[in-house]
Amino acid sequence: MAMHVFKYRMKCLLRDRETVFWTMVFPLLLATMFHFAFGHLVGDTVSFEPVKVAVVDSPAYQNEVFLKEMLGALSAPGDGQVLDLTIADETEAQRLLSEGEVVGVITVGEDGLGSPVGGEGARSGSVRLTVAQSGLNQSILKAILDDYLHSYATVYSIVSQNPTALGGLIERLYSRSSYTRQVSYSEAVPKPMLSAFYALVAMACMYTSFWGMRNTIDVQADLSYQGARRSVAPTHKLAVVLCDFAAALLISLGEILVLLAYLVFALKVNFGDQIGFVVLTCLVGCVAGVSFGTFVGTLFRRSVGAKIGALIGATMAMSFLAGLMVVDMKHWVARNAPVLTYINPAALISDAFYSLYVYDNLNRFFVNIGLLLAISAAFCFVSYLQLRRERYASLRLTSRSYVRLRV
Amino acid sequence: MLIRVKNLVKRYGDLLALDHFNLEVREGEILGLLGPNGSGKTTTINCILALLKYDKGSVEVFGKPMTPDAYESKRNIGVVMQNVAVFLELTVEENIDYFCGMYVEDVKTRRALVEEAIEFVGLSEYRRFRPNKLSGGLLRRLNIACGIAHKPKLIILDEPTVAVDPQSRNKILEGIRELNRNGATVVYTSHYMEEVEQLCSRIVIMDKGKTLASGTKEELKAMINRGEIITVELYFLEPDDLAHIRQLPHVADAQYSANRLTVRYDNGQHNLLTLLDYLKSRGLSFERVYSEQPTLNDVFLEITGRQLRD
Numbered sequence: 001m002a003m004h005v006f007k008y009r010m011k012c013l014l015r016d017r018e019t020v021f022w023t024m025v026f027p028l029l030l031a032t033m034f035h036f037a038f039g040h041l042v043g044d045t046v047s048f049e050p051v052k053v054a055v056v057d058s059p060a061y062q063n064e065v066f067l068k069e070m071l072g073a074l075s076a077p078g079d080g081q082v083l084d085l086t087i088a089d090e091t092e093a094q095r096l097l098s099e100g101e102v103v104g105v106i107t108v109g110e111d112g113l114g115s116p117v118g119g120e121g122a123r124s125g126s127v128r129l130t131v132a133q134s135g136l137n138q139s140i141l142k143a144i145l146d147d148y149l150h151s152y153a154t155v156y157s158i159v160s161q162n163p164t165a166l167g168g169l170i171e172r173l174y175s176r177s178s179y180t181r182q183v184s185y186s187e188a189v190p191k192p193m194l195s196a197f198y199a200l201v202a203m204a205c206m207y208t209s210f211w212g213m214r215n216t217i218d219v220q221a222d223l224s225y226q227g228a229r230r231s232v233a234p235t236h237k238l239a240v241v242l243c244d245f246a247a248a249l250l251i252s253l254g255e256i257l258v259l260l261a262y263l264v265f266a267l268k269v270n271f272g273d274q275i276g277f278v279v280l281t282c283l284v285g286c287v288a289g290v291s292f293g294t295f296v297g298t299l300f301r302r303s304v305g306a307k308i309g310a311l312i313g314a315t316m317a318m319s320f321l322a323g324l325m326v327v328d329m330k331h332w333v334a335r336n337a338p339v340l341t342y343i344n345p346a347a348l349i350s351d352a353f354y355s356l357y358v359y360d361n362l363n364r365f366f367v368n369i370g371l372l373l374a375i376s377a378a379f380c381f382v383s384y385l386q387l388r389r390e391r392y393a394s395l396r397l398t399s400r401s402y403v404r405l406r407v
Numbered sequence: 408m409l410i411r412v413k414n415l416v417k418r419y420g421d422l423l424a425l426d427h428f429n430l431e432v433r434e435g436e437i438l439g440l441l442g443p444n445g446s447g448k449t450t451t452i453n454c455i456l457a458l459l460k461y462d463k464g465s466v467e468v469f470g471k472p473m474t475p476d477a478y479e480s481k482r483n484i485g486v487v488m489q490n491v492a493v494f495l496e497l498t499v500e501e502n503i504d505y506f507c508g509m510y511v512e513d514v515k516t517r518r519a520l521v522e523e524a525i526e527f528v529g530l531s532e533y534r535r536f537r538p539n540k541l542s543g544g545l546l547r548r549l550n551i552a553c554g555i556a557h558k559p560k561l562i563i564l565d566e567p568t569v570a571v572d573p574q575s576r577n578k579i580l581e582g583i584r585e586l587n588r589n590g591a592t593v594v595y596t597s598h599y600m601e602e603v604e605q606l607c608s609r610i611v612i613m614d615k616g617k618t619l620a621s622g623t624k625e626e627l628k629a630m631i632n633r634g635e636i637i638t639v640e641l642y643f644l645e646p647d648d649l650a651h652i653r654q655l656p657h658v659a660d661a662q663y664s665a666n667r668l669t670v671r672y673d674n675g676q677h678n679l680l681t682l683l684d685y686l687k688s689r690g691l692s693f694e695r696v697y698s699e700q701p702t703l704n705d706v707f708l709e710i711t712g713r714q715l716r717d
Contacts, residue, residue, distance in 0.1 A: 015496035225492035233509035234478035
C-alpha cells in the first residue's frame with residue numbers, strides 16, 4: 001500500500017509542471033543570471049593585468065639609477081610583474097597617454113630627485129606622474145611612486161644627518177613588518193559573492209516547500225476534493241502523509257542536486273571539497289523546505305491562494321535575509337538581529353555551505369545542520385497536530401485543482 | 408440495516424444544518440435522498456462518512472459506529488463525491504488504479520477491477536487521457552469509476568449528475584441500476600426529482616436538515632391530497648356538462664376556459680377512460696388530451712408550500 005501511494009505521488013508531483021518550474025527551472029535561470037552578473041568575482045583565480053605606464057626618457061631619468069632599477073624590477077616578466085613599462089620621448093609618451101595605450105606617464109625633472117628633504121623639492125616635480133583619468137590602475141601607479149619617494153627621502157635624511165646608521169638600513173628598507181598577527185582558520189580565500197550563490201541554493205531548498213504545501217492540500221478533506229476522497233479510503237492518514245512526504249523529499253533532493261551540479265560543473269562555483277557534507281546540507285535543506293511547506297499548508301484555514309501567497313512571501317523574505325539579493329544583508333542581520341540568523345532556515349543553509357567552504361573544522365557547520373533539523377522537527381510536529389485531526393468542522397473546499405477542471 | 412443515523416444534529420455556527428435527522432438504509436435498496444440545495448443532503452453524507460464533526464446523534468454503518476478509523480467499514484464503502492475528485496496529473500487509468508489501490512492491495516485483483524471499472528463507465532478509449540482533456544460528462548464518469556472500482560457493498564453517490572449532458576446522465580443512471588442489480592446498496596442524493604423517481608426504490612425527502620417524508624414514490628404521492636390532472640382541448644362545452652363532469656368519480660375540481668377543460672382528481676384509477684367515455688356519450692368532439700401524474704415536487708409543494716427547486 002505504501003509503495004502504491006508513494007509511486008503515484010511521485011507521478012503526480014513530477015507531472016506538476018508549474019511547481020517543477022518554480023522549484024527547479026527558476027533557480028537554474030537565476031543561477032545563470034547571477035553567473036553573468038558577478039560570476040567573475042567568485043572564480044578560483046583572479047587575473048591581474050600589469051599596469052601600462054610610460055617613462056619619459058631623459059638624461060635626468062637615466063641618472064636616477066634607483067628609480068630605473070625599481071621600475072625595471074616591477075616590470076620584469078613573470079608572476080610578480082606589476083608594470084608594463086614603455087620608455088619613450090615626451091611626445092610619444094603623451095600620445096600613448098592620450099590614446100589610452102598607457103594609464104600614466106612618469107617624468108623625472110631636469111634636476112633629478114635632488115634633495116627631497118623638506119618635501120618641497122620632491123613635490124615640485126622632480127618626479128611627476130601624469131594621468132588622463134582616475135581609476136584603480138592610476139592609484140596603483142601613484143602608490144608605487146609615493147612609496148619610492150618616501151623611501152628615498154628617508155635614506156637621504158639618514159645619510160645626511162646620521163651616516164653611522166646607514167649599516168643595515170638598506171636591508172630594513174626591503175623588509176616590511178606587520179604589527180598585527182593574522183590567525184587563519186582555513187586556507188580558503190573568503191569571497192563574499194559566493195554567499196549569493198549559497199543563498200540561491202538555500203532559496204531553492206526553501207522553494208521545495210511548494211511540494212510540502214501541495215501534499216498538505218491533497219490530503220486534507222477541507223482543502224481539496226482529492227483530500228476528501230483519500231480521507232474516506234481505508235488507509236491510515238499518517239501513512240499517506242509519510243508516503244507523500246517521502247516522494248516530495250526525493251524529488252526536492254533530485255532538483256537541488258541538479259542545481260548543485262550546474263553550479264559546480266557549469267558555472268564553476270566553489271563549494272569546497274567536502275562533497276559528502278555539501279550533499280548532506282542539501283538533504284537537510286530539503287527536509288526543512290518540505291516541512292515548512294507542510295507547516296504553512298496546515299497553519300491557517302484560508303483559501304489555497306492565500307496559503308500560496310503566504311508561502312511565497314515567507315520564502316522570499318527568508319532568502320532576502322540570507323543574502324540572496326544583497327550580499328551584505330547576511331552580515332547586517334548577524335549584527336543587528338542575530339536571532340534571525342538562527343531561526344531562518346535559508347540563512348542556516350547558506351551559512352552551512354559557507355562554513356564548509358571557509359572553515360577547516362566542522363563545528364559551525366554542524367551547529368547549522370542541528371538548528372535546521374530542530375526547526376524542521378518543530379514544523380513537522382505542529383503540522384502533525386493539525387493533520388491528525390480526524391473530522392472537520394466544515395468542508396468548504398477551494399481546491400485549485402478543481403478550479404482548473406471544466407466541470 | 409446498512410446505515411442507521413439517529414438524531415443527528417450538525418451546526419455551522421448559527422446555522423442548523425441537520426436537525427435531529429434520522430435515516431435508515433436497508434440492504435439491497437436504492438435509497439434516494441431528495442431535497443433542495445442547502446437542505447442538508449451533502450452534510451448528511453459527510454457525517455455518515457466520518458468526514459464532518461457533528462454536535463449530537465450517532466451514525467452506524469454495517470452495524471458498527473462509523474469513525475475515521477473504521478477501516479473495515481470503509482473498505483466496503485464506495486463514495487462518489489459531488490465534485491470531481493481526481494488528480495489532474497494522472498491519466499484516467501492511473502486515477503482509477505490509484506484510488507482502487509487504496510482499497511485493494513493485491514495487484515492482479517486490482518488490475519482486473521480497474522479494467523472492469525473502465526469498461527463499466529465506458530472510458531476505454533480515453534484511458535490514456537488526462538482529466539483536463541475530458542468533457543464534463545466523461546469527467547463525471549471517471550469520478551464514478553474512481554469511487555466504485557473496488558466493488559463496494561455500499562455506494563454513496565452525492566449528486567453525481569450535476570452539469571452532465573443527457574447522454575452521460577442516462578449512462579450514469581443505468582450504471583447505478585446495474586451496480587444495484589449486482590448486489591450493491593446505493594444511497595443517491597439529488598435535487599433532480601425525475602432522477603430519484605426513476606431510479607430509487609425508496610425515497611427520503613428532506614429540507615432544512617429534517618426528514619419531511621419517506622417511502623416509495625407511490626407511497627409519497629399517496630400522502631398528498633391530489634391525483635392526476637387531465638386536460639382536454641374542446642371547442643364547446645355546456646355549463647351542464649361541466650357540472651356533470653364535476654360529479655364524476657374522484658373529480659376534485661373541473662374548469663373550462665380558452666377551449667380547455669382541466670379536470671383535477673383526488674386519486675383513483677381509470678380516470679381518463681371515464682372522462683373520455685362521458686365526452687363521447689355526449690357527442691362532444693375533442694382534439695388533444697393530456698394527462699399529468701402528480702410528481703414528487705407536488706409532494707414537496709404540499710408539505711412545505713414551496714417548489715422543490717426554489
